[in-house]
Amino acid sequence: MKKSRVLIALVAAVALTASACNANPTPGSGGTATTGGTLHILFDNPTLKEDPAKSQSLAVSAIHLMIRSLTTWKTDPNKPPTVVPDLATDTGTPSDGGKTWTYHLKPGVLYEDGSKITSQDVKYSVERTFAPQLSEGLAYHKTLLVGGENYKGPLTGQDLPSIATPDASTIVFHLNKPYGDWPWIVSMPAFTGVPKSKEDVVHYQDHPLASGPYKVQSAQQGSKIVLVRNKYWDQKTDPVRTALPDSIVLDMALNGEVINQRIIADQGADQAAFSFVTLQAALAPKVLNNPQVKARLAVSPSGALDYLALNTRKAPLNDVNVRKAIEYAIDKNAVQIAAGGPVIGGDIASTLIEPGISGYQKYDLYQAPASGDVAKAKALLATAKFNQTAPLVLISQNDSLHVAVSQAIQASLQKAGIKVTLKPEDDDSWQADSTGGKPNYDLSLSGWLPDFPSAQGSIQPLIGTSEIGNGGFNISQYSNAQVDAAIAAATSQTDLTKAAAQWGALDQQVMQDAPIVPLFYAKNAFLRGSKVTNFYLPPYPPYPSVLTVGLTGK
Incomplete structure (x- = not known):
């Protein structure tokens, strides 16, 4: 599975109407795809x-x-x-x-x-x-x-x-x-x-x-x-x-920002090239403020789930009402802004299964304004007889985006009366602390994208009992025998339509226990040259398919 260890800064909710059919032109591509030419794919x-x-x-x-x-x-x-x-x-x-x-x-x-x-x-x-x-x-x-x-x-x-x-x-x-x-x-x-x-x-x-x-x-x-x-x-x-x-040339070992600068400039052979490096947030204004360049930007409808894991085995988070209070308290609008806003951050999330994965059902068990519901959170804390003696420890990677999102979460919970101490770590330390079996944290900021488009990959690795410790990614330490049995049943279902329905039901079953706070579905954005056509990002995976890309004859 793909761990989103770095919150991806993404660009522009651009409407995509491109067709994969080589008989139809992609908007902004310069014309209909034809057979021939040399395509360049630029990698870092x-x-x-x-x-x-x-x-x-x-x-x-x-x-x-x-x-x-x-x-x-x-x-x-x-x-x-x-x-x-x-x-x-x-x-x-x-x-x-x-x-x-x-x-x-x-x-x-x-x-x-x-x-x-x-x-x-x-x-x-x-x-x-x-x-x-x-x-x-x-x-x-x-x-x-x-x-x-x-x-x-x-x-x-x-x-x-x-x-x-x-x-x-x-x-x-x-x-x-x-x-x-x-x-x-x-x-x-x-x-x-x-x-x-x-x-x-x-x-x-x-x-x-x-x-x-x-x-x-x-x-x-x-x-x-x-x-x-x-x-x-x-x-x-x-x-x-x-x-x-x-012919296709795979150009490697290039600087990521230079790649995107080249595609923005759209000169010479780069007109027949596309970037396989997500557009950096710093370059967003240069793209979004130029209609000709913006027309060559493809944005994924959805992407990895960025979320907050709650350590369900450690007091006070072993109380479901405290966890539900956190679900209501978090200001997801502030989180979204910290990650770059609705344009370069992603869409606010409420599910474990990402949009674009079969089995996804749009729902929200903890309906609240995007800024959170502090009153509801405080009422749940009162029901739990919450009496905090020490701040909750929130671990995250120490890059600027994770720190900014952590700070937004800290401020949200403070409004509800929950104190939080931030502990930014380098990637290896965060990985060891989150998945190594010794969870010395209360909260962990993370992200997830399955390796194949099945809801099994969205749910089982994050909440299955077998995934606790030993490098497993159940960093909520969540264990529920009924959920494990439902996972086994859905995993063994050979009718993929029926399996999708089972996974969708499981999503809601798990969220009733509130082991995870879904934050946002991070988007990806990639640029192409003006002669590249049939170029789009599907709902999943949030990357361009190299199998259908062509070049216009113009």
Whole structure:
């Protein structure tokens, strides 16, 4: 899961009406997307991990220009993403109550050398993620596959029997528990094809064998990776990628502010480029006050949940009425302003599930003015017979945004008669104090964005009993047997529509106990050059999809 360790300063609630369809122009793009040209994507990261075993990239990221997984995500500017088949013929057939998942590969899907992608290649790709040398990638499958806890990867000469390949086009996964979100899991980079004969632990990431529309022409980590067309990719088998540019250059190790300054200037090759660095708040006036530049700004409808965790195991916060008093007392308007205001901060939040995630239901159990309800908070404190002997300790990261938000929370609670001491910490100290199992705090300021668009990722990591301590992110120390049972039921539901309804109900069930104060849904904002089209940020994830971007002919 993505921890929002730094509150992201974001820009401009700009209405997005861009279409992902390559037949329609994106407003401000300069025209309709055409086939051809060289697209540049500008990164501040010094390296890009293009080995699928090492990658933590989402399904809309650059690695998926080169590789295809069993499933992928279909995004839309205005709707939550859906999971769709990619290498596979469907999103998976569950059996054994959701503990077994079967996939069949589409006929005619090929690598860049013209060879056929087989189920054995997919099995090997997943197995190699268990090797200690290749263990940096997303790891959800490692705890779900039977025997995964003891498996050390294929480089030892061993295979993982819980991944079966009865023939060259069929692959079957045996899980240790029912898991309805498995179709999302197999959209991750590991679930591509890697032929065993192509294994190169050190250099595979420089040239992964392409199954997507582009292959690596050259790779200089720390500088740039150049992608050119893979002639063996067949668009008829691909439901998502449009493969409009002839080539794509991934420019790395650039200064983030310089990147955005270049896109604002919109000169030369930068007209055919977009920034993969969120626009900095300091540059917001330069963008918002120039209509031509503002037209090239894409803003996510929603984003990570920034929230205040209440330590439910420590007095006085072990009293639900004290926690509810805090829910009412916090001036979310002041918090929003401290984070940059409604334009560069985000929308005020009241739920655990982020907008854009299936299962999100708009509700607010603690209805109050945006500035809070001090009278209601004081009444609840009186019911709890609240008698504070020492200030509550609020820990946060020590950057200016977290400190500003913490100060707004401190002032809010002071009005209700709750004293708070602020304890800003460096990132490592905050991480250790929040997740290390020794919670010497009362309140912790944090943020969260799931790695895949399921409400399971919005709720279970934050409130499941199993996520307390040992690096887990249940920093509220919240434990409720009924909630844990409901989590297990929703997790095992293989009908994603039914699962979404269960997660939505769970959201409200948890908030009745008030272990978390949702503060705001932080937004992301990215700039593109004037020749870039089909560029938008969906409700989730709050990042541009590189799979559909093209260039205008003008």
